[in-house]
Amino acid sequence: MSETERLTESVKELLEGGRDERLAGLLENAHAADISSVLRELPLPDQVRLFRLLTSQHAGEVLSELDDPTQRELLRALDEQEVSRVLDQMPADDVVEVVEELPKEEAEKILDLMAEEKSEEVQGLLDYREGTAGRLMSPKFVAVHEAATVTQAIEHIRKSKSGDDAFYVYVVDDHDHLVGFVPLHRLLTADPRTPIHVIRNADVESVTVDTDQEEVARLVERYDLVQVPVVDASHRLLGAIGVDDVIDVIHEEATEDIQRLGGVAGDETVLDPPEAVFTKRLVWRLVNLGTAVLAASVIGLFETSIRSLALLAVFMPIVASMGGIGTTQTATVVVRGIALGEVSRHVLGRVLWKELWLGLTTGAANGLVIAVIAYLWKGQVLLSVILGLALLFNMLVAAVVGTLVPIALKAFRIDPAIASSVIITTFTDVFGFFSFLGLATLLIRFLL
Amino acid sequence: MSETERLTESVKELLEGGRDERLAGLLENAHAADISSVLRELPLPDQVRLFRLLTSQHAGEVLSELDDPTQRELLRALDEQEVSRVLDQMPADDVVEVVEELPKEEAEKILDLMAEEKSEEVQGLLDYREGTAGRLMSPKFVAVHEAATVTQAIEHIRKSKSGDDAFYVYVVDDHDHLVGFVPLHRLLTADPRTPIHVIRNADVESVTVDTDQEEVARLVERYDLVQVPVVDASHRLLGAIGVDDVIDVIHEEATEDIQRLGGVAGDETVLDPPEAVFTKRLVWRLVNLGTAVLAASVIGLFETSIRSLALLAVFMPIVASMGGIGTTQTATVVVRGIALGEVSRHVLGRVLWKELWLGLTTGAANGLVIAVIAYLWKGQVLLSVILGLALLFNMLVAAVVGTLVPIALKAFRIDPAIASSVIITTFTDVFGFFSFLGLATLLIRFLL
Numbered sequence: 001m002s003e004t005e006r007l008t009e010s011v012k013e014l015l016e017g018g019r020d021e022r023l024a025g026l027l028e029n030a031h032a033a034d035i036s037s038v039l040r041e042l043p044l045p046d047q048v049r050l051f052r053l054l055t056s057q058h059a060g061e062v063l064s065e066l067d068d069p070t071q072r073e074l075l076r077a078l079d080e081q082e083v084s085r086v087l088d089q090m091p092a093d094d095v096v097e098v099v100e101e102l103p104k105e106e107a108e109k110i111l112d113l114m115a116e117e118k119s120e121e122v123q124g125l126l127d128y129r130e131g132t133a134g135r136l137m138s139p140k141f142v143a144v145h146e147a148a149t150v151t152q153a154i155e156h157i158r159k160s161k162s163g164d165d166a167f168y169v170y171v172v173d174d175h176d177h178l179v180g181f182v183p184l185h186r187l188l189t190a191d192p193r194t195p196i197h198v199i200r201n202a203d204v205e206s207v208t209v210d211t212d213q214e215e216v217a218r219l220v221e222r223y224d225l226v227q228v229p230v231v232d233a234s235h236r237l238l239g240a241i242g243v244d245d246v247i248d249v250i251h252e253e254a255t256e257d258i259q260r261l262g263g264v265a266g267d268e269t270v271l272d273p274p275e276a277v278f279t280k281r282l283v284w285r286l287v288n289l290g291t292a293v294l295a296a297s298v299i300g301l302f303e304t305s306i307r308s309l310a311l312l313a314v315f316m317p318i319v320a321s322m323g324g325i326g327t328t329q330t331a332t333v334v335v336r337g338i339a340l341g342e343v344s345r346h347v348l349g350r351v352l353w354k355e356l357w358l359g360l361t362t363g364a365a366n367g368l369v370i371a372v373i374a375y376l377w378k379g380q381v382l383l384s385v386i387l388g389l390a391l392l393f394n395m396l397v398a399a400v401v402g403t404l405v406p407i408a409l410k411a412f413r414i415d416p417a418i419a420s421s422v423i424i425t426t427f428t429d430v431f432g433f434f435s436f437l438g439l440a441t442l443l444i445r446f447l448l
Numbered sequence: 449m450s451e452t453e454r455l456t457e458s459v460k461e462l463l464e465g466g467r468d469e470r471l472a473g474l475l476e477n478a479h480a481a482d483i484s485s486v487l488r489e490l491p492l493p494d495q496v497r498l499f500r501l502l503t504s505q506h507a508g509e510v511l512s513e514l515d516d517p518t519q520r521e522l523l524r525a526l527d528e529q530e531v532s533r534v535l536d537q538m539p540a541d542d543v544v545e546v547v548e549e550l551p552k553e554e555a556e557k558i559l560d561l562m563a564e565e566k567s568e569e570v571q572g573l574l575d576y577r578e579g580t581a582g583r584l585m586s587p588k589f590v591a592v593h594e595a596a597t598v599t600q601a602i603e604h605i606r607k608s609k610s611g612d613d614a615f616y617v618y619v620v621d622d623h624d625h626l627v628g629f630v631p632l633h634r635l636l637t638a639d640p641r642t643p644i645h646v647i648r649n650a651d652v653e654s655v656t657v658d659t660d661q662e663e664v665a666r667l668v669e670r671y672d673l674v675q676v677p678v679v680d681a682s683h684r685l686l687g688a689i690g691v692d693d694v695i696d697v698i699h700e701e702a703t704e705d706i707q708r709l710g711g712v713a714g715d716e717t718v719l720d721p722p723e724a725v726f727t728k729r730l731v732w733r734l735v736n737l738g739t740a741v742l743a744a745s746v747i748g749l750f751e752t753s754i755r756s757l758a759l760l761a762v763f764m765p766i767v768a769s770m771g772g773i774g775t776t777q778t779a780t781v782v783v784r785g786i787a788l789g790e791v792s793r794h795v796l797g798r799v800l801w802k803e804l805w806l807g808l809t810t811g812a813a814n815g816l817v818i819a820v821i822a823y824l825w826k827g828q829v830l831l832s833v834i835l836g837l838a839l840l841f842n843m844l845v846a847a848v849v850g851t852l853v854p855i856a857l858k859a860f861r862i863d864p865a866i867a868s869s870v871i872i873t874t875f876t877d878v879f880g881f882f883s884f885l886g887l888a889t890l891l892i893r894f895l896l
Binding site for chain 1: 479481489515602606610611612613615631632633634635636637668669670671672674690691692694695696698699702703706707709710711712716717718719720721722725726729730733734736739740741743744747748751752754755759760761762763764765766769770773774776777779780783784785788790791792794798799801802803805806810813814817818870877
């Protein structure tokens with residue numbers, strides 16, 4: 001049994017027994033992340049009861065950890081006064097994460113009820129566009145003037161109550177411009193009288209408030225950072241983004257890619273209410289219906305051939321299906337490669353060559369296998385050869401389509417992951433039906 | 449132009465001009481991650497030439513940043529003496545990452561040539577199973593005895609030369625058991641005479657050497673850590689894993705899920721040589737061929753009906769295709785939900801209900817649309833109704849299969865992501881062909 005499961009059992013027992021005081025004591029010593037896992041398994045009235053047993057500070061931490069649908073339902077069940085009191089205790093960037101998920105009116109009402117200073121801080125962050133560094137950053141960070149000594153810097157840190165998650169001190173000049181950073185480790189081991197500008201690292205990586213969050217994540221990964229400073233256009237230090245928020249971004253982006261490749265919106269969670277995702281699911285299913293009708297209309301062109309040789313209808317989905325796996329495999333590797341920054345124009349030729357090589361070899365192998373199976377099953381030599389050839393051709397089409405469509409989308413600044421199987425397998429469906437039924441129709445007098 | 453592109457241009461210019469001295473100077477001031485990006489775009493002889501211009505220390509950093517195929521080719525082009533000299537300068541955990549990718553013989557030869565102490569450290573790490581915390585950890589960390597004072601701890605840190613990426617000091621007892629940690633921030637702001645055990649945080653999250661790397665990543669995300677201590681079975685501190693390595697794990701796991709869902713091995717990169725991935729690609733393509741033949745054999749049962757009504761062959765792929773998008777969408781959301789730890793047995797009912805609801809509503813909508821299209825196209829009322837109904841049924845099958853197959857795989861400790869479209873759409877292909885052609889065959893005398 002995991003820690004969360006144990007906690008869930010204890011909480012349920014205490015809730016049933018009505019022992020709220022004991023429960024409050026248990027929760028006080030539990031980690032916010034664990035409490036949030038327990039909460040989402042409980043029915044809403046119990047969620048509210050448990051949430052009210054937490055201190056405002058702890059309640060804020062738990063709220064930050066909750067995922068979307070649970071968070072929204074819980075907030076709706078609490079009164080606004082109560083919510084604003086909890087939000088007052090949370091860091092501004094965490095409040096932003098909660099408030100941005102709410103309907104506009106509700107968000108405004110809650111912000112009005114919050115302490116003025118905090119509310120303004122939050123509204124300042126909300127002014128930045130979603131998905132940018134500005135929206136993601138915390139306005140809390142430790143900065144010292146470059147002329148300060150190590151002793152002065154340490155004194156400043158002590159006063160700023162920056163907390164255990166401060167790992168760097170940023171160095172600024174007279175105009176608050178970011179001019180370097182000092183890891184706490186270096187501050188700790190330096191001579192106390194040394195001026196900060198002597199031990200600072202001037203080669204500081206930073207992002208601007210407008211930087212896309214994906215770009216922020218790439219920087220953190222590339223240079224192994226645990227915190228990135230955020231500056232404005234004139235390089236004034238405005239905030240910092242911690243690696244924990246960056247990890248959330250990495251997850252978000254991976255979820256988006258995985259889901260879009262599977263024909264889903266990109267931000268759906270397993271527990272979203274079905275009404276909320278109905279339209280997005282339906283859109284992709286309708287697009288798929290459209291491409292299926294297109295493929296069917298190709299088959300429609302060959303109705304006469306099928307009437308005279310019904311066997312064609314038995315084999316034709318095999319050609320299309322193999323084109324499908326070909327495009328899907330290729331596009332999956334290429335889309336992921338693009339996301340990881342491994343596909344530049346210099347390597348385009350190598351990638352295409354690799355996929356064509358694989359299309360040709362696996363296509364030949366699969367074509368041979370299916371020709372033999374078809375011959376053993378139905379005993380028609382020529383039809384088996386046509387089937388094998390159509391399959392081989394389709395695998396080559398798959399290699400080209402699967403490589404070039406995502407790369408072309410990227411070039412037009414469209415997310416390559418929307419090159420989901422729904423879209424790209426249309427090419428191989430259409431081509432597969434066309435080549436197999438077309439070849440068979442051309443040679444039909446030898447087949448009957 | 450990005451920083452990397454600028455660097456690439458300058459490097460190419462200097463390489464062509466033969467100005468190796470200038471080049472060495474340029475590289476000295478560049479970040480290892482950027483140099484590695486430049487390297488992979490160059491032809492191999494230039495890679496070797498450039499690599500030899502780096503100091504051993506810097507060369508080691510660059511080598512760590514290189515991705516698999518480039519790294520392996522470069523190592524093969526250098527002589528072993530040279531490689532071992534570079535590896536000697538790298539942290540043991542980074543050497544492990546390089547050596548584990550090499551063929552066994554080559555790896556042993558290189559380890560033999562390395563400095564004995566470093567080589568033993570590396571071999572110690574290599575003894576842990578791949579994908580565990582032991583294999584991932586660095587044997588370098590800062591630990592102090594619980595009885596030490598803050599001043600003594602700082603003195604110890606100064607001597608240990610732990611480097612700028614130390615963010616916590618671990619606290620151990622007489623037997624080297626991990627009993628807490630102190631963030632450097634707290635050490636910096638505490639009274640120098642305070643004993644460490646007073647300011648330590650006793651609630652320290654740790655993993656054992658056998659913990660799966662995915663579990664390590666989950667812990668880091670859950671508790672927002674920047675470093676995790678690794679202990680043995682008796683809780684003795686052996687090493688630490690930094691968040692940068694955890695981010696690599698998160699990427700690896702996401703790549704694995706994305707690729708497996710797309711019917712690819714899970715660790716393929718865009719630049720892998722085609723021969724190296726041929727077998728893995730072929731296996732999935734053959735599995736797909738098998739499932740396609742299975743679906744074809746269902747169609748084969750209804751050859752007589754198709755001979756009398758070729759129109760059936762035109763419409764049947766639509767039913768299968770819609771089942772395909774249904775299972776793919778559902779399985780994608782469920783597999784990602786499992787990976788993010790959002791699917792517990794308590795919510796299983798809710799997830800299944802959501803998917804059935806979506807299957808029913810979108811199935812009804814799509815069924816209606818296709819029935820109308822089919823009627824307008826071919827004018828056959830009954831056939832259009834059969835088509836619409838078969839599509840609706842298939843969407844319900846898709847909801848059940850897409851939800852339950854990944855969850856069942858997870859229950860049997862098999863990666864749910866191998867429930868790729870290749871496998872699960874077989875259900876909807878077979879059921880789709882069967883229901884549409886079966887219904888049509890039952891009612892065929894009203895259709896002709």
